Amino acid sequence: MQVRPLGAQIGVEIEGVDVRKLDDAGFARIYRAWLDHNVAVIPGQDLTIEQFLTYSRRFGVVRPHPSKMTRHPEIPEITMLGVNKFGADGQLDMAIYRRGAEGWHTDGAYDEEPFKATQLYALAVPSTGGNTLFASMYAAYNALPSRLKEKLEGRLGAFTYGGRRKATALLNPEDRQWTPVFHPIIRTHPETKRKALYFDPGKIVSIEGFSEQESDDLIEELTGYMIQPDAEYHHKWRKGDIVIWDNRCSYHRAAGDYPPHEDRIHWRVSIKER
Numbered sequence: 001m002q003v004r005p006l007g008a009q010i011g012v013e014i015e016g017v018d019v020r021k022l023d024d025a026g027f028a029r030i031y032r033a034w035l036d037h038n039v040a041v042i043p044g045q046d047l048t049i050e051q052f053l054t055y056s057r058r059f060g061v062v063r064p065h066p067s068k069m070t071r072h073p074e075i076p077e078i079t080m081l082g083v084n085k086f087g088a089d090g091q092l093d094m095a096i097y098r099r100g101a102e103g104w105h106t107d108g109a110y111d112e113e114p115f116k117a118t119q120l121y122a123l124a125v126p127s128t129g130g131n132t133l134f135a136s137m138y139a140a141y142n143a144l145p146s147r148l149k150e151k152l153e154g155r156l157g158a159f160t161y162g163g164r165r166k167a168t169a170l171l172n173p174e175d176r177q178w179t180p181v182f183h184p185i186i187r188t189h190p191e192t193k194r195k196a197l198y199f200d201p202g203k204i205v206s207i208e209g210f211s212e213q214e215s216d217d218l219i220e221e222l223t224g225y226m227i228q229p230d231a232e233y234h235h236k237w238r239k240g241d242i243v244i245w246d247n248r249c250s251y252h253r254a255a256g257d258y259p260p261h262e263d264r265i266h267w268r269v270s271i272k273e274r
């Protein structure tokens with residue numbers, strides 16, 4: 001097993017691994033590297049859905065995603081990315097094609113207990129474009145001026161699926177009502193104990209304890225701190241890659257720029273602490 005950092009502050013690649021035949025000591029090395037680098041890439045895997053799920057469950061509890069229309073028809077824990085891109089009328093469905101590409105975000109902030117991790121397995125990759133971009137929330141926190149750190153310490157953000165824009169196209173109509181949940185904006189990672197800027201401009205509704213105007217201004221200001229120099233990693237996919245990211249300490253987005261008539265297909269799981 002070779003463990004190689006990818007970016008200065010985020011990303012690690014682990015080569016020489018077959019995740020179907022990994023003992024506890026081998027898995028512990030991957031898990032540690034992932035905690036230390038926020039995003040772990042394991043290339044060259046050849047998996048069935050069951051093998052992907054079995055491996056994913058070593059990280060936590062795999063939960064079905066609220067977007068029912070993009071779930072695998074028989075296996076609700078698997079979300080299919082890039083499938084059914086074209087509607088019956090032949091039109092490109094932008095919600096599917098641009099899923100995750102509308103902005104930097106963290107997955108599952110709309111849940112009482114946000115997703116610990118998201119893991120993707122690449123089945124088909126386009127000839128160009130279609131990268132996934134990652135950035136460190138630790139770096140974002142570290143970059144905040146002390147005035148902002150003090151102002152936000154102990155403050156809660158209110159989050160929903162779709163946030164202020166109510167972007168809910170991938171949800172069934174009966175699933176579009178969300179009650180806000182609250183998370184500290186400055187969140188201590190439960191395992192690394194490091195502080196991170198836990199924030200998502202597309203899901204946050206408000207920051208508690210401020211007027212609506214102040215809260216909107218703060219949201220705009222924080223958006224400007226999310227991405228820091230040297231704290232990004234851009235993943236160019238190869239078929240057979242597994243990539244897992246830690247939603248408690250990283251932001252991500254899809255580049256969303258690949259030729260729409262080419263396939264870009266992943267299996268995706270949402271992993272929770274419990």
Ligand SMILES: O=C(O)CCC(=O)C(=O)O
Nearest residue numbers: 099100107131132253254
């Ligand atoms: O397709 C991608 O590159 C990532 C999409 C995304 O945001 C997600 O799967 O959570």
Ligand SMILES: [Fe+2]
Nearest residue numbers: 100105106107
């Ligand atoms: Fe995402």
